[in-house]
Amino acid sequence: MPGHHRIGRRMRGRLIARASATALLLTLPGSADEAGAAELTARQITLQLFQASAASPVDFSGKNLQGLDLSGLDFKRARLSGSDLFGADLAGADLTGADLSAARLDRIVIIGARFDGANLAGASLLRPTTFSTLEARASEAPSFVACDLTGAKLFGRLNGVNLARANLEGASLAPFGRTGFIEHLWRTELVGADLSEANLAGADLTHVSFRFASLRGANLRGARFRKADLSHADLTGADLSHADLLEADLDGAILRDVKGLDTVAGLDHALNRAKAIE
Numbered sequence: 001m002p003g004h005h006r007i008g009r010r011m012r013g014r015l016i017a018r019a020s021a022t023a024l025l026l027t028l029p030g031s032a033d034e035a036g037a038a039e040l041t042a043r044q045i046t047l048q049l050f051q052a053s054a055a056s057p058v059d060f061s062g063k064n065l066q067g068l069d070l071s072g073l074d075f076k077r078a079r080l081s082g083s084d085l086f087g088a089d090l091a092g093a094d095l096t097g098a099d100l101s102a103a104r105l106d107r108i109v110i111i112g113a114r115f116d117g118a119n120l121a122g123a124s125l126l127r128p129t130t131f132s133t134l135e136a137r138a139s140e141a142p143s144f145v146a147c148d149l150t151g152a153k154l155f156g157r158l159n160g161v162n163l164a165r166a167n168l169e170g171a172s173l174a175p176f177g178r179t180g181f182i183e184h185l186w187r188t189e190l191v192g193a194d195l196s197e198a199n200l201a202g203a204d205l206t207h208v209s210f211r212f213a214s215l216r217g218a219n220l221r222g223a224r225f226r227k228a229d230l231s232h233a234d235l236t237g238a239d240l241s242h243a244d245l246l247e248a249d250l251d252g253a254i255l256r257d258v259k260g261l262d263t264v265a266g267l268d269h270a271l272n273r274a275k276a277i278e
Helices: 002-027 042-051
Strands: 124-126 153-155
Touching: none
Parallel strands: 124 153
Antiparallel strands: none
C-alpha cells in the first residue's frame, strides 16, 4: 500500500503540472488560442516516430505542436527546427540528438526529459515545468549534457540540471520582464547544477543563482555575472577572463586555479570576496 500512495502522489504532481501548463497556455499572449490549433495530433506524431529511425529522422520543422501531450516519446533525433512547442508535455521524453534550433519551448513540461547532444541553438526555453512539486528532485531533473544552446534564451527553475559540456555561448539566462502573472520566480535558478566544462562565454547570467553548482573547467570568458549568486559554487580551473562579477555573491565560492582573475571587471565590488576560497 505505501507504494501505491507514492505512485498516487507522483501522478497527482504530474496532473497538477499539466493542468498549470494548460491554464497558462490558454491565457498567455501568443497562446494556442491566438496561433491556432496544433497541425498534428499526438497520435500522428507517435505513429511517425514509431516508424522512424535515428538514421532517418522525422522532420517536424516549423510545425505548430502547441500544447500536445508528447510525454515519454523517443524522438529518435527528429528535426524540430523552428517548431512551436509552447505548453507541450515532454515529461520523460528522449530528445537526445534532436534538432530544436530556434524552436519555441516556452512553458513546456520537461520533467525527466533528455536533451543530451541536442541542438537548441537560438531556442527559447522560458518558464518550463521541470519538477512535479516545489521541491527540486534530482530524479526529475532534465538533462542537457553536451547540448548546443548557443544564443538560446533560458529562464526558470533548472536546479540540479546536468549541463556538463553544454555550449551556452552568448545565451541569456537573465530575467526577461514581467508576464502579467503573479511572479513566484524572478531569476533563473541553477542551484546544484552541473555545468562542468560548459561554455558560457559572453553569456548574460545577470541575477542567476549558481549556489553549490559545479562550474569546474568552464569557459566563462566575458560572461556577465552581475548580481549573480555564486555562493559555494565550484569554479576550479574555470576561465573568468574579462568576465563581469559586479555585485556577484562569492560567499564560499571555490576559485582555485581560476584563469584570468586579474582581468575580471567588478571584482572589487563583488559581495563576500574575502570569503571566497582561492
